[in-house]
Amino acid sequence: MTVAKSTWRIVEETLPIIILFSFVELFTGGFLSSVFTEAQFAPGLLILIPGMLGLRGNISSAFGARLSSGLHLGYISTKRFSKGLKINLEISIFLSFLTSILLSVFAWLVCSWTSTSCMALINFILISVIAGVSSGILLSFITAGIAIYSYRRGLDPDNTTLPSGASIGDVITIICLLLAVKFVVGLGL
Amino acid sequence: MTYINAKEILKESIPVLTICVTISVFSGLFLNKNTELLKFLPGLLIIMPSFIAVNGNISSVLTSRLSSALHMGLIKPNFRRTKILLRNIYSMLIVSMVSFPVLGFVAAAANSLFGASKAAFVIFPLITFTAGMITVLLLIFASILFSYVTYRKGLDPDTVVIPLLTTTGDLVGIVVLLVVTGMMI
Known part of the structure; x- marks a missing residue:
């Protein structure tokens, strides 16, 4: 029974994947350093980062899990653009939009309470969205x-x-975040 | 079919995501308050995503395994030290003991490309190992506690505990990593 595996079996099966993806995440770390440099032009930006990375993970893993179930159960087809896939794509994009707005407003509130230098609410919203x-x-x-x-x-x-x-x-999110910051700072609102 | 009912999916996701947003803003706040330390040791930023990803992976794997074992009736939601529970805990501890120092070492190697000192090869693994073990112990405890409590209440730990635990893990991970680094330097 797979659930009752021995300690070493569990280690053997999980260790390589966990180490492999921790290396992939080092690229995220590299880009994070660039975001950090950029943050001097966008005070408060760092407050957004854990939320951006965390939400992307939560939304896309739920999306991936639902697609997997859909494929297994047959309501998502591998041959055409099925309705089940379309609805799930829409939900995932809508949730990204909604949570980005929530995150930026919370981040701005917390920044205004705790820090003397913060960029404007509109910059938080634009960067996050x-x-x-x-x-x-x-x-x-x-x-x-x-x-x-x-x-x-x-x-x-x-x-x-x-x-x-x-x-x-995480890598895609941090690259998009870096580009969004450069764009919004460039707007100079 | 409930699984393509958009309303149902949104109704289940929005509350969990809102809690996650709130917790994650506090992680960000902690990061924002420690810019001096991060400027002082830039390599810390390169480690951070990997560090919290390892924490997240270990706690989701454990919660997911506990959840399956609970659903299959292999473990009961009481705090008795059964063999299966102990195996799951030990295996995650072994995985942590290996992956955190390896991560620190590879991060030091990546940093040395950009001209960091050789001392990083000792300091980085030491930081990731110490901070990692503290965080993982807390997360293993939280994973067991929350899986049991949610299961007893008739909820599925897979859908409730994993997103909340990974977000809390980010917060705990960032705080422990920065505090341990601050103490070691």
Whole structure:
């Protein structure tokens, strides 16, 4: 029974994947250093970062898990753009938009309470929404691609989309965040 | 079919995501308050996403495994030290003991490309190992406690505990990492 494995079996199966994805995340760290440099032009920006990365992970892993179930149950097809896939894509993008707005407003509130230098609310909202929605759209299509490709190849999309989506998601999110900050700071609002 | 009912999915996700947003803002606040330390040791920023990802992976794997074991009736939601529970705890501890120093070492190697000192090869693994073990112990405890409590209440730990625990793990991870680094330097 798979759940009652020995200690070493569990270690053998989880250790390589956990180490591999921690290396992938070092790229996120590299980009995070650039974001940090950029933060001097956008005071309060750092407050957004854990939320942006965390939400992207939460939304895309739930999306990946639902796609996997959908493929297994057959209401999402691997051959055409099915209705189940369309609805799930829409939900994932809508949630990215909604949570980005929530996050930026909370971050601005907390920043105004605790810190003397904060960028304007509109900058928080623009950075969060542009980065959140663009990375949300990109990652949703990548996750859908990985899920459908794995299913066609006879792999369980539950095992492939969740870990790969989480680490690719962080790298994509931090790049989108960096571009969004450069754009919004460039606007000079 | 409930699984493509958009309203149902939104109704379940929005409250959890809102709690996650709130918790994550506090992680961000802590990051924002420690810019001096981060400027002093820039390599810390390169480690941070990997560090919190390892924490997140370990706690989600454990919660997911506990959840399956609870659903299958292999463990009961009482705090008796059964073999299966202990195996799950030990395996996650072993995984942590290996992955955190490896992460610190590789991060030091990545940093040395950008001209960081050789001391990083000792300091980074030491920081990631110490901070990692503290965080993982807290998360293992939280994972067991929350999985049991939610399961007893008739909820599915897979959907409730994992997102909340990964977000809380980010907060705990960032705080412990910065505090441990601050103490070591």
